[in-house]
Amino acid sequence: MSVAKLCLTGMKREEFIEYLRAYPGVTSVSKIQSDDAPEWSTLELLFDDGTKVNLNPDVLSTSDTDDIDIGATEKILQALDAERRSAQDGQASVPVLPLVRSLAFAIQYREMSSGAFTWLTDFIGYGIALEDAELLNPNANNNPAGYDALQLQSQAFDNLHKTMTEDYFSLVEFGLGPNVVAMPAPEGNESAWFADIPVMEYLIDYLSEQSGTPWVVIPATRNQLFFVNTAATAEEWGALLDALEPTIEYHNGIYPLPHSIIDGQWVEQPIDTETEWGRRLHTLQLQARTISYNAQAEVLSATENNIASYKALSITTVDGAEHDMSFALVPEAWITTSVPQADLLFFESGNSGTMVPWQGVVDRLPHLIEQQPDVHPPRYTVKRPTFQEMELLQLLGL
Structure with a gap:
């Protein structure tokens, strides 16, 4: 199955081209296109010394809009200067590609700069790989000369597009x-x-x-x-x-x-x-999320002592049907508990406890749950309920 190659559109991208044309040393900016791809996703920049460099602008738009990040653009232009020098010296571009991995894999790189790993969903992100290597840790000690994390991302996407031998995708x-x-x-x-x-x-x-x-x-x-x-x-x-x-x-x-x-x-x-x-x-x-959340809990537990894990269980309803659901434990001894979002919360009480639907807690006792800032994937702080609140939770329980 062959699919025509994608290219990007948008008036804001046209403004970006004008910005590049005004950049010192750039004599022309052309859209790379073909009969199958009348629009564009890659630009060819011609410098005054005759050097030609391709630029993939995909990584320059902000996460929630199509606006071009000018600060990021400046870094990319610095990378272009480095690439020009490499081309003049006969050196190849940096052989990097995007590396899409799970949260469980990425969690071990949590101390990296934000540019080292970019989240695509709550459970999936991507970093940069050197050929068949694992994730490249972008820091000043091991980055190729002239490249920071953002510049490596741009190079990686450009290299990814170059793996296309034709102007179409042949899905198999x-x-x-x-x-x-x-x-x-x-x-x-x-x-x-x-x-x-x-x-x-x-x-x-x-x-x-x-x-x-x-x-x-x-x-x-x-x-x-x-x-x-x-x-x-x-x-x-x-x-x-x-x-x-x-x-x-x-x-x-x-x-x-x-x-x-x-x-x-x-x-x-x-x-x-x-x-x-x-x-x-x-x-x-449920199985995939259990692996992800528990990998997160293992890392967080090294520095915090109120981290709840994420578990799956099978519940049989009155009609005899079985339902697989997730739950997190809220210990009675803890003033607050850090939990991932689950279908159910189990509130300990003495030698037993109450299993309550997450949404029931949010609807009836919203002050008990608060999302934690700067935690990925999201986790929530659950406060220990008072005696009166526990009575209400028991009424909401399964």
């Missing part, structure tokens, strides 16, 4: 028919494209237009990035889940759940648990 089937296809390159790091949201949005839109039904993206492992038609049959979903379920234990596993893009941001798709494959997907979600 996974052996489950045309409703499940995968990104074929760069080999061993196919999920790097998950970090390139404009490209991913274009591919999702293209596939959806071709089929007339929505498609989602599943970043299963570092080398498995799936596109799935939401109209896939139960048999196709079942076979795909057979492949996805083991990946949460893989070292190169990411977060094997369906995602879509809304307003330029990745959003995890709601799961319909009315079907067998939907229930399997929900169980997989």
Whole structure:
């Protein structure tokens, strides 16, 4: 399956071109385009010494708008100067690519600068990799000369686009028919494209237009990035889940759940648990989140003593149906407890306790829960309830 290459649009990007044209030493700025890609995602800058340099502006827009970050632009222009010097010296550009990884992997790099790891969702982010290496720790000691973290990101996305040998994407089937296809390159790091949201949005839109039904993206492992038609049959979903379920234990596993893009941001798709494959997907979600939240709790527990873990349990309702749900424990002995968002909160009380739906606590006792600042993924501080509040929680309990 071939898909035309994505390029970016927008009047603010046109203003950015004019900004570059006025930059000292730049004689012209051209949009790189082809018959299949009449718009643009890469610019070619010609300097007064005859040097030509390509610039990918994808990483220059802010997270929630299409505005160009001028401060970031200045850093990129510094990188261009370094790249020009490298080109004049016959040196190759820095061989880096985006590296999309899970929270459990990224948590060990929490002390890095913000540029070292960029979050894409609550459970997925990307850093920079040197060829087949693990995450590159961008600091003054090991950065290539002339490059900081942001400049390395720009270089990484430019290198990623260069892995395209043609002006189109050739998605490949996974052996489950045309409703499940995968990104074929760069080999061993196919999920790097998950970090390139404009490209991913274009591919999702293209596939959806071709089929007339929505498609989602599943970043299963570092080398498995799936596109799935939401109209896939139960048999196709079942076979795909057979492949996805083991990946949460893989070292190169990411977060094997369906995602879509809304307003330029990745959003995890709601799961319909009315079907067998939907229930399997929900169980997989609980397992993946348990791994992520408990990796976070392990790190936080090294410096804090009120960190609750995230657990899954199966609840049988009065109609005999079983439901897999998540819960966090709120010990009676702690004045406050740091918890991840879960389906249920278990408030200890003496030798027993009460299991209360999260939303019930938020609706009836909102002052007990407060989101913690600067914690990723989000965690919440839960206050120890008073005797009267505990009585109300017991009324709300399951």
